[in-house]
Structure formats: structure tokens, C-alpha cells
Amino acid sequence: MAGTRRSEPPDVADMPPEEFREWGRAAVDWIARYLDEVEGYPVLAQVRPGELRARLPENAPEAGESFTDIFRDFETSILPGVTHWNHPSFHGYFAVTGSGPGILGELFAAALNVNAMVWRSSPAGTELEEHVVDWLRVLLGLPDGFVGVIQDTASSNSLTALAAARHRAYPEVREKGLFALPRGRIYASEEAHSSIDKAGIMLGLGHEGVRKIGADREFRMEPAALRAAIREDLAAGIRPVAVVATVGTTSTSSPDPVHDIWTIAKEFGLWLHVDAAYAGASAMVPELRRHFRGWEQADSVVFNPHKWLFTPVDCSVLLTRSPEEVRGALALTPEYLRTREAGVTTNLMDYGIALGRRFRALKLWFVLRYFGAEGIRDRIRHHVSLAQTFSSWVDEAPEWERAAPVPFSTVVFRRAPSGLTGAEQDTLNLETMERVNATGEVFLSHTRLHDRVWLRLSIGNLRTGRRHLERTWHLLRTLGAEEEGIPTVAASPDQRQS
Ligand SMILES: Cc1ncc(COP(=O)(O)O)c(C=O)c1O
Numbered sequence: 213m214a215g216t217r218r219s220e221p222p223d224v225a226d227m228p229p230e231e232f233r234e235w236g237r238a239a240v241d242w243i244a245r246y247l248d249e250v251e252g253y254p255v256l257a258q259v260r261p262g263e264l265r266a267r268l269p270e271n272a273p274e275a276g277e278s279f280t281d282i283f284r285d286f287e288t289s290i291l292p293g294v295t296h297w298n299h300p301s302f303h304g305y306f307a308v309t310g311s312g313p314g315i316l317g318e319l320f321a322a323a324l325n326v327n328a329m330v331w332r333s334s335p336a337g338t339e340l341e342e343h344v345v346d347w348l349r350v351l352l353g354l355p356d357g358f359v360g361v362i363q364d365t366a367s368s369n370s371l372t373a374l375a376a377a378r379h380r381a382y383p384e385v386r387e388k389g390l391f392a393l394p395r396g397r398i399y400a401s402e403e404a405h406s407s408i409d410k411a412g413i414m415l416g417l418g419h420e421g422v423r424k425i426g427a428d429r430e431f432r433m434e435p436a437a438l439r440a441a442i443r444e445d446l447a448a449g450i451r452p453v454a455v456v457a458t459v460g461t462t463s464t465s466s467p468d469p470v471h472d473i474w475t476i477a478k479e480f481g482l483w484l485h486v487d488a489a490y491a492g493a494s495a496m497v498p499e500l501r502r503h504f505r506g507w508e509q510a511d512s513v514v515f516n517p518h519k520w521l522f523t524p525v526d527c528s529v530l531l532t533r534s535p536e537e538v539r540g541a542l543a544l545t546p547e548y549l550r551t552r553e554a555g556v557t558t559n560l561m562d563y564g565i566a567l568g569r570r571f572r573a574l575k576l577w578f579v580l581r582y583f584g585a586e587g588i589r590d591r592i593r594h595h596v597s598l599a600q601t602f603s604s605w606v607d608e609a610p611e612w613e614r615a616a617p618v619p620f621s622t623v624v625f626r627r628a629p630s631g632l633t634g635a636e637q638d639t640l641n642l643e644t645m646e647r648v649n650a651t652g653e654v655f656l657s658h659t660r661l662h663d664r665v666w667l668r669l670s671i672g673n674l675r676t677g678r679r680h681l682e683r684t685w686h687l688l689r690t691l692g693a694e695e696e697g698i699p700t701v702a703a704s705p706d707q708r709q710s
Contacts, residue, residue, distance in 0.1 A: 254652025307672035317575025331557035377483030379541035460491025471506030
């Protein structure tokens with residue numbers, strides 16, 4: 213391997229190996245220090261809109277620049293505009309971890325730079341993807357028969373699954389399009405993610421083609437309402453296409469009753485897609501598996517290792533029991549991609565929208581091997597237990613309330629002083645969140661449920677510990693009280709102990 217031949221003149225060559233080695237070492241050192249010290253950065257970027265662009269030159273450089281200059285600008289211009297998702301007090305949306313093995317996997321994937329469109333364009337990319345997805349299938353408790361692919365996001369995977377569902381409901385649509393056909397409908401709970409609406413729009417069913425089914429007091433889809441909606445649509449000449457159940461809804465992380473929903477989907481011959489983008493990884497934990505009961509009957513399941521499986525963004529897994537229908541909906545092979553081995557190998561391009569695909573399986577393989585299934589279960593359990601702890605503080609605090617149970621690692625809560633109207637409480641909570649976020653110590657996001665504002669605290673970072681939650685709880689109580697002119701509360705009991 214030593215003594216690489218270099219025939220290209222320097223002005224048309226890549227970065228020389230010596231320089232790459234030097235900067236590669238510096239980069240790894242930088243990343244190791246960054247991860248170790250990430251808590252020292254403001255979790256939410258403290259920049260104003262447009263600030264970064266104003267710092268950047270208007271045009272790309274004509275002449276190449278030194279890596280020293282590029283790296284300096286990375287630190288001085290780019291880094292201040294970064295919201296640190298790897299910060300232990302990042303609790304917004306769904307919290308994530310770009311773990312060490314995952315980051316190294318990204319590095320190797322970038323170096324190999326393969327594009328696994330067809331088997332021969334990356335045999336390792338293709339077969340590792342099939343294999344790792346099968347490992348996950350077993351770990352998640354899904355039966356033999358589910359096969360899968362890795363794509364960028366749950367949005368792409370749900371679109372793929374629903375394209376297959378549309379193909380089942382309208383076999384003619386692939387050739388003729390939807391225009392002359394009866395209207396179709398996808399059913400999802402009112403708590404389903406907007407990616408399902410987007411899929412409906414992109415698949416030509418329209419936004420009205422996604423019918424929202426009411427949820428119960430714990431924000432889980434009402435199966436009876438689903439059945440009634442399907443019957444009503446059938447009577448009106450609308451063609452049902454698919455049902456989407458969510459395990460781990462975006463606002464409250466509620467699990468829809470998948471088994472009951474499946475019996476209805478089956479009754480009407482509909483495709484059942486389960487969106488477990490966030491919570492899916494927790495099906496690896498035996499005591500959490502009950503939330504997923506029935507998903508083994510689904511036609512397709514999506515979950516994101518880049519949410520709660522310690523894999524850097526992007527990495528989303530689609531598992532399906534009906535790969536032929538996915539292919540039937542989407543496979544299209546131009547001449548230049550025909551290969552001799554097509555009949556005996558998988559061509560991943562047949563199972564999604566994109567032709568080209570990154571070697572995402574590599575980082576997932578690194579993560580699964582480095583932590584091991586037991587290590588992953590322990591880490592997920594730890595996050596669930598931290599969320600339970602935070603939830604107990606909310607429950608015990610006068611004038612604070614919780615919106616929903618905490619089946620996973622997300623707590624939805626708010627301050628609801630009795631003397632304030634609902635609108636005033638909303639303002640108080642939003643202001644409190646903005647103040648807490650402005651400290652740079654913590655990042656929280658919010659949601660709206662039953663027309664009221666609620667705050668969300670999601671735990672998914674491997675660096676988050678109890679002391680971080682204590683600090684967040686303290687900030688919430690003191691800064692929120694200041695806003696309303698209420699005397700500030702003392703530090704939480706846990707803080708006094710520490
Ligand atoms: C339940 C659910 N589904 C889908 C998505 C979309 O995920 P992605 O960004 O991978 O498209 C989210 C995002 O948080 C989600 O919470």
C-alpha cells in the first residue's frame with residue numbers, strides 16, 4: 213500500500229496524502245475534544261438570521277485556499293451558527309446522538325464514497341445494508357419475511373411505503389396516472405407526523421386525501437373512528453388506500469393501538485404502515501415492546517436510527533413484508549443500469565425514490581457492533597428512566613402539569629398557574645421556553661395540544677445525565693416565575709443535595 217504513485221500534476225490532483233493525513237489527525241483530535249467539551253457551547257446557536265451569510269464572501273473562491281484558512285473559518289464563522297444537537301441539554305424535537313462509532317462510520321463511508329444503486333456498483337454497500345437491516349429486524353422482534361432498506365429520512369421511507377400502498381389500491385396508476393380514477397384516502401391519526409400529509413400530496417391524493425382520525429385523551433388513534441371513517445368514504449365512492457399508525461407521535465410520543473388498527477386495515481384489505489420514526493429503536497427493549505403490539509402484522513414499518521439509535525443523521529430504515537409491491541410501484545431500470553447478476557442480487561435503487569444512495573449501513577453496523585444489543589438496551593432504558601424522573605418532578609410541582617403519559621423518553625408539560633387564562637398560560641410557557649433557550653444552557657421545543665401550548669423535553673443523547681435535567685428544571689421554574697412576576701423558587705431538592 214505504501215509508496216502511492218502520483219502521476220497527476222498538482223494543479224489537477226486531489227489533496228496530497230501527507231496533507232490529508234495531517235489534517236485528518238487534526239480533525240479527529242478536534243472532534244474528540246468537541247464531543248468531550250460540547251457542554252461548553254451554547255446549545256442553541258446564538259446568531260441572528262442572516263448573520264452567517266453576511267460573513268461569507270459573495271462568490272466562491274477562484275483560486276484554491278489553504279486548509280488552514282478553511283479550518284479557521286469553520287471555527288470562527290460556521291461553528292457559532294451551529295445548534296449543538298450533541299449537547300447533553302439538547303431536548304428539543306427528538307434528541308439524538310452522533311456517537312463515536314457512528315461518526316467513524318461516516319468517515320469511512322465518505323472515504324469509500326460508493327454509490328449502491330445496483331449490486332455491482334457496491335456489493336458491500338448492498339449486502340451490508342440487507343444484513344444490518346435483518347439484524348435490526350430480529351432485534352426489533354419483527355418476523356421473518358420483513359426485508360428492508362436504509363434511506364435518508366422517515367419522510368422518504370413513508371413516501372416509499374405509501375407509494376406501494378397506492379400501487380396496491382390503484383394497480384393502473386403506474387401507467388396511467390391518477391387523473392381519471394376515483395379519489396383515494398390515507399388514514400392517519402390527527403397526531404400523525406406531517407410527512408404523512410406530504411406523502412399524500414406528493415402521491416397525487418392531495419392533502420384532502422389524508423383523512424385525520426380522532427385521538428383519545430392520551431393522543432392515540434381511536435380505532436372505532438377509523439372504521440367509521442373508512443365506511444363513510446366507501447359509501448361516498450372514495451377508495452381507501454392505507455392506514456398509518458404511529459408509535460411515538462411527534463407531539464407526545466403516544467403509541468397508537470397498532471393491533472386494533474391492523475384488524476381494521478385487514479378487514480378492508482388496506483396497507484398498514486407503522487411510523488415509529490422516533491420510538492422504533494426502543495422495541496429492542498423487552499419491557500417496551502408492548503407499545504408495538506401488532507406492528508409485526510404491518511405491511512411496512514419505518515424507524516430512524518438517527519433518532520434514538522445513536523447513529524448520525526441521516527439514517528432511516530424501512531422494513532416491509534411486501535417488497536414486491538414496493539418494487540412494483542417504483543422499480544424502473546434504464547439500459548445503463550442493467551446487469552447480468554440482476555436476477556440473483558438486490559438492486560437497492562428499486563426500493564426507493566433516489567437512484568444513488570450513501571453507504572449508510574456502515575455507520576449503523578459500527579454502532580450495532582460497538583454498543584452491542586445489550587449496550588443499546590441499557591442506554592435506551594437509561595433515557596426512559598431519566599424521562600420518568602423529570603416527569604415525576606413535574607407531577608409533584610404545584611401549578612405544573614403533564615399532557616400525556618411518558619411511554620418512552622419524551623415529557624410534555626407546562627406551567628398552568630390557576631390565576632391565568634389559557635391564552636395567558638400559553639404566553640407564559642412560550643416566554644419561559646424562549647428565556648430558557650436564550651441562556652444557551654438548554655434547548656427545548658414546544659407543541660400545541662387541544663389548542664394549548666405545551667413544552668417538550670426529549671432525551672436521546674448519550675451525554676445527558678440527571679444533573680442536566682436538574683439544571684433544566686431549575687431554569688424552567690426560576691425563569692418562568694420571573695416572567696410572571698411570581699417570586700422565584702428555590703433550587704430543586706436534587707440540586708440542594710448536589
Ligand atoms: C413520528 C415521526 N415521523 C416522521 C418524522 C420525520 O422524520 P424525518 O426527519 O426522518 O423525515 C418525525 C420527525 O420527528 C416523527 O416524529
